Amino acid sequence: EAQVTQNPRYLITVTGKKLTVTCSQNMNHEYMSWYRQDPGLGLRQIYYSMNVEVTDKGDVPEGYKVSRKEKRNFPLILESPSPNQTSLYFCASSEGQGAGYNEQFFGPGTRLTVL
């Protein structure tokens, strides 16, 4: 089954404790992206990647890191989480090297709480 998976689905952590949220897709998509969803703000793009070893900042990259060492994986790293990073996070992927024309396939989401 074609899908985007994220782990963990739920995470409660404390300020400053490094964490990684994994994202994997099995559709051989070039483009992958991370978003955070906050009430009234819709989804905001954190980082995106157009291919292996190619990443770029989205609208809200501060406090986050990403890497794209393999085509299928695009982990999101919070080196020192803070309470304002409490949010619902989505990973997405799409064909081609641009988000502009292609359907984004979304993962199920990761709900992160930073105390």
Next chain:
Amino acid sequence: AQSVTQLDSHVSVSEGTPVLLRCNYSSSYSPSLFWYVQHPNKGLQLLLKYTSAATLVKGINGFEAEFKKSETSFHLTKPSAHMSDAAEYFCVVSDYNAGNMLTFGGGTRLMVKP
């Protein structure tokens, strides 16, 4: 810079009546526009997309949207609401001048009354 405004944060309709969810966008170039739906505790699913072909776009589950460049609008409509349409809807713009970034609207929560 690109931006999207969804004019209503909440819309309530009765089952069987028409649905109208409004979206206005700003883009410096010819944009691609999308509508996504998010059911409770689920990820997002594409409803339809506009990418400079026909201005009236038909999507899944009876939804359609019309691209109106003169009004910079991309409103989502459905002739007859069903209870299963209750969800949150996002209008999204993408502009190649913005470096392959997607910009989402704030979302419209659609409630359907029996």
